Amino acid sequence: MNICVIGLGLIGGSFAKAVKAYTPHSVQGVDRNPDVCRAALSCGAADAVFDPADCAGALQNADITLLCLYPEDAITFTEKHADSFKPDSVVADACGVKRPLSGRMNALAAIHGFYFVGGHPMAGLEHGGFENSTAALFKNASFIITPEDAPQPAVNAVTRLMLTLGFKTIKTSNPKEHDEMIAYTSQLPHVLACAYVENPLSANHKGFSAGSFADVSRVATINERLWAELMCENRDCLSEQLADLIGGLSAYKELIEKGDRDGLRNRLKKAREIKEKTL
């Protein structure tokens, strides 16, 4: 197959490298940064590289196109190049929100005769960019797929590719469930990490922590442009999760301020039992 990867950042670069490392498929890489294109070509992550303005040929030959762009850019790119996708080819994305893409992408797919399969690789690193990308990024990770009305052969093609690239789990979902769950499992921890480190005491943490400081604050090394977009595009779900957590913390605060040791112990016990069930 010919795989076209649009956007060679951490995720796109890792997809390109993983396809070359683990499959016999060819990779056409597309990135607006010529330095990134050169790097991808010279390290063998891509067989050919293209500027977005000049990628029609690559799209016309691609059996699967992987959109590894920010959500709005993914839509804009698809609108601009909708005529160029090979008929009956598969276009999958890797965006961290799904509802904002669903309607427009499915409409474009129907009009222009390609198949859109929503996707979200549950993998990342604290630092982005092609320079941090690695073929091993997806090893044992989960790939969320939101196929909606895509035909089964298109879904199967994406599933097979992702399993070959190292993903351990393919989690089938839909845009609504995805956005709600991701608000809780990923966006909320990112907001939390940032709010947590803003405390002036964070400057003094060294020597005062066994690991909790590092765990809670890990993802505060955030790409603010990407995450401000993701969070605002998922504002209803994220706001609900924030309200839930603020409510929980406030209830604990009240128990602690009252010195209600029995009440606190009971609530901690219930939380522990919930945690144990999630393991």
Added chain:
Amino acid sequence: MNICVIGLGLIGGSFAKAVKAYTPHSVQGVDRNPDVCRAALSCGAADAVFDPADCAGALQNADITLLCLYPEDAITFTEKHADSFKPDSVVADACGVKRPLSGRMNALAAIHGFYFVGGHPMAGLEHGGFENSTAALFKNASFIITPEDAPQPAVNAVTRLMLTLGFKTIKTSNPKEHDEMIAYTSQLPHVLACAYVENPLSANHKGFSAGSFADVSRVATINERLWAELMCENRDCLSEQLADLIGGLSAYKELIEKGDRDGLRNRLKKAREIKEKTL
């Protein structure tokens, strides 16, 4: 030296094992659970074991006594056995709060002629008890010491012992700073982990997370009896940290609900810069 370890749970058991593994000192273990005493003796974690009701001889021979009990139990034990400590010997604790012990322990030390050195090993595991204790628990960890008015030779004795047991850093502090910092670096993440998993979506997290769910919720496998005591004993500091975090989360919530992408991006950027400085 003779080291007497009072309480052979995760921390006390690990101290006993580390002393036997890494030093030539003898260990007298004290625990109210005869099964734990037998286990400690049979695995070589202690040279002799005693019930608390029968430990006066062990205390009279101890050069350093390590109190590895819950805070209130540590005070009660010391009050009960104050006459038995060897004159000029060192009594150190391992409690997660320091202000509640400071006044009473220093007074007992002054009256009964021993030296009290407050301590707090920054090490732990998700599951407690002697059965999970290990000589390697303190490897590369930080030991917080709050010596207050203890004479330098007593402080040096504890410092030397802790470095021998595997600790990498000895962080000198005082009860007030300790309790404030620990509220932020340790107690707040524990409340957070518990409040976070209480969300009903936690039951569905599998396949929807790269690692943030695991990181934020890790310490929700909490010992509720110990932590309800620690949190209530440090309620002023912990309440302040909870208020700070709730305020931060509420500010993020407002930016997200307004869809203020520029404001959100700026705030995330500042948080990232703070985080980078803590690394």
